[in-house]
Amino acid sequence: MFGRIALIGIGLIGSSLAHVIRREGLAGHVAVSTRSEATLGRARELGLGDSYTTDPAEAVRDADLVIVSVPVGASGAVAAAISGALKPGAIITDVGSTKRSVIDQMLPHMPEGVHFIPGHPIAGTEYSGPDAGFAALFTNRWCILTPLPETDPEALDTLKTFWRACGSDIDQMDPDHHDRVLAVVSHLPQLISYNIVGTASDLETVTESEVIKYSASGFRDFTRLAASDPTMWRDVCLHNKEAILEMLSRFSEDLASMQRAIRWEDGKKLFDLFTRTRAIRKSIIEAGQDVEMPDFGRQAARGDGSKS
Numbered sequence: 001m002f003g004r005i006a007l008i009g010i011g012l013i014g015s016s017l018a019h020v021i022r023r024e025g026l027a028g029h030v031a032v033s034t035r036s037e038a039t040l041g042r043a044r045e046l047g048l049g050d051s052y053t054t055d056p057a058e059a060v061r062d063a064d065l066v067i068v069s070v071p072v073g074a075s076g077a078v079a080a081a082i083s084g085a086l087k088p089g090a091i092i093t094d095v096g097s098t099k100r101s102v103i104d105q106m107l108p109h110m111p112e113g114v115h116f117i118p119g120h121p122i123a124g125t126e127y128s129g130p131d132a133g134f135a136a137l138f139t140n141r142w143c144i145l146t147p148l149p150e151t152d153p154e155a156l157d158t159l160k161t162f163w164r165a166c167g168s169d170i171d172q173m174d175p176d177h178h179d180r181v182l183a184v185v186s187h188l189p190q191l192i193s194y195n196i197v198g199t200a201s202d203l204e205t206v207t208e209s210e211v212i213k214y215s216a217s218g219f220r221d222f223t224r225l226a227a228s229d230p231t232m233w234r235d236v237c238l239h240n241k242e243a244i245l246e247m248l249s250r251f252s253e254d255l256a257s258m259q260r261a262i263r264w265e266d267g268k269k270l271f272d273l274f275t276r277t278r279a280i281r282k283s284i285i286e287a288g289q290d291v292e293m294p295d296f297g298r299q300a301a302r303g304d305g306s307k308s
C-alpha cells in the first residue's frame with residue numbers, strides 16, 4: 001500500500017501497528033522513531049522496523065504515511081519536529097485518545113500539501129511499551145477518524161483502506177463529539193478504576209494485604225484498568241478536561257442518587273437500575289463488542305469453566 005511508513009512512538013499502539021503492517025505487507029519500508037535510546041534499542045531487538053532513529057524528522061523523510069503514537073501531550077512537540085521534513089502528498093495521522101487537543105497542537109505545524117487526518121483506534125490493553133504490541137490488537141475493533149472540513153477525500157479513503165487492512169471497522173466523527181463519547185465510554189471508567197483502587201488502598205479498617213488476598217472479586221476488574229500507563233492517562237485527563245469534568249459531574253449526581261436509594265431502602269429504584277444495566281451488557285455482547293462467557297472467559301481460559 002505504501003512505499004514508506006514512519007512510526008513515531010513505538011509503545012503498545014506503535015508496535016502493534018508495526019506487527020500488523022509486517023503481517024499484511026502494507027509497506028516497503030517501516031521507519032521507527034522514538035524519544036529514548038532504550039526504547040529504540042528494544043524496538044530494534046524485536047525487529048519492529050527496517051530503520052531506527054531518535055530523530056523523528058529523519059524517520060518521516062520520504063514517508064508516504066506517518067503515524068504518531070505518543071502520549072497526547074507530546075503531539076505538538078512531535079508535529080513541530082517533523083514539520084519541515086514531511087513529503088508533499090504524505091498522509092499524517094495519529095492514534096491519540098483525545099482529538100480536539102491533538103488537532104489544536106498538530107494542525108498549526110502541518111505544511112501546505114500534506115494530508116493531516118486525526119484518528120483513534122478503540123483498541124488497547126493495560127500494557128505499554130514496545131514489548132506489549134501484537135498484530136491482532138485492531139481486529140474487529142472500531143477506528144474513529146475525525147477528518148477536518150478541508151480533508152482530501154482521496155487521502156481519507158487511503159487511510160480508511162489502511163485501517164481496514166489492519167482489521168478495523170471505520171467510523172467518522174466530529175472531533176468534539178468524539179471527545180464527549182470517549183469521555184463516557186473510556187475516560188470515565190478509567191477514572192472510576194483509579195479512584196476505587198485508590199480508595200481501597202487507603203482504607204484503615206481493611207488492610208492492603210486483605211484487599212490483595214480477596215481481590216478475585218469485582219475489585220479485580222477495576223485493577224486491570226488501574227494498571228494502565230500513568231503518562232498516557234495523565235495526558236488524557238489534561239487534554240479532554242471539559243468533557244471529562246462534565247461526565248464526572250453526571251456520574252457523581254447518579255452516585256448520590258444511588259446512595260439515597262440505599263439509605264431510604266428504595267429497592268424498586270435499585271432493582272430497576274440494575275435491570276437496565278444488565279440489558280446494556282446484553283446489547284454489548286449482541287453487538288460483538290465482547291464475548292458471551294462468564295467472567296470475560298477467564299475460567300474457560302484456565303480450562304475449568306464452560307459457557308453454561
Ligand SMILES: NC(=O)c1ccc[n+]([C@@H]2O[C@H](COP(=O)([O-])OP(=O)(O)OC[C@H]3O[C@@H](n4cnc5c(N)ncnc54)[C@H](O)[C@@H]3O)[C@@H](O)[C@H]2O)c1
Pocket residue numbers: 008009010011012013014033034035036039069070071072074077078095096097098120121122123124125126127128129130229232236
Ligand atoms: N494504550 C491504549 O489502550 C491506547 C488505545 C488507543 C489509543 N491510545 C493512544 O495511543 C497513544 C500511544 O499510547 P501507547 O499505549 O502506545 O503508549 P506507550 O506508553 O506504550 O507508548 C508511547 C510511546 O511514545 C514514545 N514517546 C513518548 N513521548 C514522546 C515524544 N515526546 N516524542 C517521541 N516519542 C515519544 C514512548 O517512548 C513510547 O514509544 C496515546 O496517545 C494514547 O492515548 C492508547
Ligand SMILES: O=C(O)C(=O)C[C@]1(C(=O)O)C=C[C@@H](O)C=C1
Pocket residue numbers: 096097121122123124125126185186187225
Ligand atoms: O481495554 C483497555 O485496556 C482500554 O482501556 C483500552 C481503551 C478503551 O477505553 O477501550 C483505552 C483508551 C483508548 O484510547 C482506547 C482503548
